Amino acid sequence: MKTLILSTAVLALSAGLAMAQTVRMGTEGAYPPYNFINDAGEVDGFEREFGDELCARAELTCEWVTNDWDSIIPNLVSGNYDTIIAGMSINDERDEVIDFTQDYIPPATSSYVALSEDADLGGVVAAQTSTLQSQYISESDATLLEFATADEIITALKSGEADAVFFDTDYLVPIVEESGGELMFIGETVTLGRGTGMGIRESDTELKDKFDAAITSMKEDGSLNEMLIKWFGEGTDTY
Template sequence: MKKLLLATALTALSLGAAAAETIRIGTEGAYEPFNFINDAGELAGFEIILGTELCKRAGLDCVFVKNDWDSIIPNLQSSNYDAIMAGMSITPERLELINFSENYTQPTPSAYAAMSPDTPLTEGVVSAQVGTIQAAYVAASGAQLLEFATPDESVAAVRNGQAQAVMADKDYVLSVVGDGLEIVGEDVLLGGGIGIGLRKSDTELKAKFDKAIQEMKADGSLNTLITEWFGEEGIHF
């Protein structure tokens, strides 16, 4: 009888392990400090640390996978991964395509950077990463929008004279200013904060991530991470 019970228990454990599903989280790996490739060639950044903790709290087995920004939503919809953590702001336009978890950052400022403080921002050529809320803002501002696949390319366009200014999340802009490139103009508040992108059908997964985010807000650990990655000036909950 004991052998039978032991065999039954082992079979149940084996089936449970086989049924366990790995949650794949897509990220860009090119938007410091949110997500980037470190010197060891590994994904790193605020969202990698945060996502690992959220998965732990939610009881999920998660892995991060790198994906280019311009195809990051289509690949979620095609089930090439199950979630997105890539500095993606919650906007009405994106909510038509996918769902979002509760936000894990407050709406944060976007900023312009240019090689001269007198650079006009609502005329001329302004670069931004394709498919971002900053690109949409520039397009509506009166300036000529020049889009690039990566944020680094949009900054390089200013340094090499293709564009007069670049617009991006201020946290990213702060990481690239210097050598003549400086923040210009006023900050612009865009979006509803950053959240985890999810397929609309994955309501159970959304509920698990929402609960974990709410726990981290309540116990202060999310604010601790924000301070670690964005400094005391980071916008806290």
């Protein structure tokens, strides 16, 4: 579950959700299987299916909006959409600026991937900018090489710009499996964050309560676990 470090705080505008006709669901659309744009040009993935189900249970009319990852929190706070549902891990820094629902994906691991099992994890390590992975590497002995998107960190590894990449395990698994042995996991996995939740403006307590109730109902009837297994496989952590 992708994680974000907030570099700047933006003052909230009064959103007036009670008057809104539609709840705008903000996502990145570039992070399969959590969220991505399908061949029809529509938001797809686990979070699309999950979010649509939440909206149905909460009796809300929802539409989907995409936004670049590095500005996804400021654009929530400034009112460009009403939620963030984008594989965002809950952490203390973010919690000071926005609110979160309860988690809908348990805390996940991050992993190193390289071209060789002898790769130097203390060398140049690529990570996506504004993530907890990039913060983790910046606080290690390695040299951090940041890129705006997850695709770019893989490209940097294959081109030799980086000795390894460090990113969410769930994102990396299919990439490694489809590489035909070119890429491999090395080193130990690391757990970051407190699970994945929906980001909500702090003023939108009613909306948060509605989504929390819907998430609880999905946990209680087992449908959330079914979705997690559908999109992430039998070995994924569930509730």
